[in-house]
Amino acid sequence: MTNTPLAGSRSAGRSDLTWLVALAASLWGLSALWRGPLAKEYPALAIVFWEHLVLVVLVSPWIVPAVRRLLASSTRTKVSVLVIGAGSSALATTLFTAAFRMGDPITPQVLQKLQPLIALALAALLLGERLKRSFAYFAVPAIVGAWLLAFADPLGVSVASATAAALAVGAAALWAAGTVLGRAASAELSFSDLTALRFSVGLLTLLALSGATSTSLAIGMDAVPNILLLAVFPGLLALLLYYRALGRTPASRATLAELAFPLTAAVVGVVALDATLAGSQWLGFAIVLVSVVGLAVHEHRSERPSVAVPDRADEALVPTDR
Numbered sequence: 001m002t003n004t005p006l007a008g009s010r011s012a013g014r015s016d017l018t019w020l021v022a023l024a025a026s027l028w029g030l031s032a033l034w035r036g037p038l039a040k041e042y043p044a045l046a047i048v049f050w051e052h053l054v055l056v057v058l059v060s061p062w063i064v065p066a067v068r069r070l071l072a073s074s075t076r077t078k079v080s081v082l083v084i085g086a087g088s089s090a091l092a093t094t095l096f097t098a099a100f101r102m103g104d105p106i107t108p109q110v111l112q113k114l115q116p117l118i119a120l121a122l123a124a125l126l127l128g129e130r131l132k133r134s135f136a137y138f139a140v141p142a143i144v145g146a147w148l149l150a151f152a153d154p155l156g157v158s159v160a161s162a163t164a165a166a167l168a169v170g171a172a173a174l175w176a177a178g179t180v181l182g183r184a185a186s187a188e189l190s191f192s193d194l195t196a197l198r199f200s201v202g203l204l205t206l207l208a209l210s211g212a213t214s215t216s217l218a219i220g221m222d223a224v225p226n227i228l229l230l231a232v233f234p235g236l237l238a239l240l241l242y243y244r245a246l247g248r249t250p251a252s253r254a255t256l257a258e259l260a261f262p263l264t265a266a267v268v269g270v271v272a273l274d275a276t277l278a279g280s281q282w283l284g285f286a287i288v289l290v291s292v293v294g295l296a297v298h299e300h301r302s303e304r305p306s307v308a309v310p311d312r313a314d315e316a317l318v319p320t321d322r
Contacts, residue, residue, distance in 0.1 A: 020245035021257040022292060027238035029264025032100070033272055034226040039100035042223060045215045047230075048093045049206040050223075054231035055199040062196035066189070070197060073188040080181035084194070085201020088178025090209070092171040093202075099167035138298070142259055142291035148284025149262060152277075179254055182246050191243030198239065259292050 038047045056063070070081055148154050182194060189197070210217055219227070246254055266285055269275035277285070 016253070017245035017248045018253050018257045018295070020241055021249055021254045022260040024238045024242035024245065025258040025261040026264040027241070028234045028261045029266075030268060031230060031234035032265055032268050034230040035097055036100050036273060038223055038226050038230070039097050042219050043215050044094050044097035044101070045206065045210055045213070046217045046219055047097050047223075047227070048090065049203070049210065049217050050219060050227045051093070051231050051235060052090065052199055052203040052206055054228060055235050056203050058231070058236050059192075059196040059199055062192045063200055066193035066196040066200075069189055069193055073185075077185045077188045080185040081189075081194070081197045082201060084178045084181055084185070085198050086205040087174045088181075089198045089202030090205035092174035092178070094206070094209070095167045095174075096171040099164045099171070132304070134298075134304075138291050138295040139256060141287050142256055142295075145284040145287030145291060146259060146262060148280050149266060149277075149288060152281060154280060175258075179246070179258070182243065183250070183254070186243070186246055191240065191246070194243045195236070195239050253295065256295050257292060259288050263289055263292070 035047070070078060185194060209215070249257070263285060266277065266281070270277060
């Protein structure tokens, strides 16, 4: 199983899968339904450990082939997988889960507003992606809208919300790195390889963190249904769709599509978790929605896409010895 390479700006626009990245990100936004209640009862590390254990069991048929291909890959891809598994999967999800204990069901999720900024810098540095001026027409409103959506009072942030925000921003930074490095690794690994390796490395990292911090991994039987639902939907299904799309979607474009995550989170928070949004937050919701959809439509139809990318993902990688 291999990823289809990009074939220049115009063909990349026609085969672009930005919409699939947005769909995967929407599934992540459902996680509050199960992660929020669990975070009130158990340590974040324990929740994320059991979530990863279920995921590793589900992808176990892919693990051995994925490891073989990883061993045959370049040093850059090996490092990318390590950062994705340990940082973007294990540590980021733990920080994100801890944020639910500190804040409301919406704020930890919508604070992914910093992720595009970090990912754009990394994509330009590592992948050779060039952003045209028209990209700002979508990026700037999306980031402003995400800020409005994050805080009821966008000019005044309380200590409690700032603590949750710090955890969420840390997760956002690690997820941004995962977006860019996942795009880089997709030059040599399939989306099933990346999914299996992400969860496997993440599980080993969580075991190490548990031992280093003496954190109990025990949970009650009442937590099992929520763990299973969390692993299957915003976990495995979302990641499969995400990595399937990432090989044919520039990292800088994908990270804006991921703002569908806080949009879904806001809807879930209001409808299912009795959270409320201020008028400015609804305005931010609308701005982000228009920006994300507008970018996807523009990149699919335009003769001059906003993101210029190398013809192939592997051409963006600096040659290394295997």
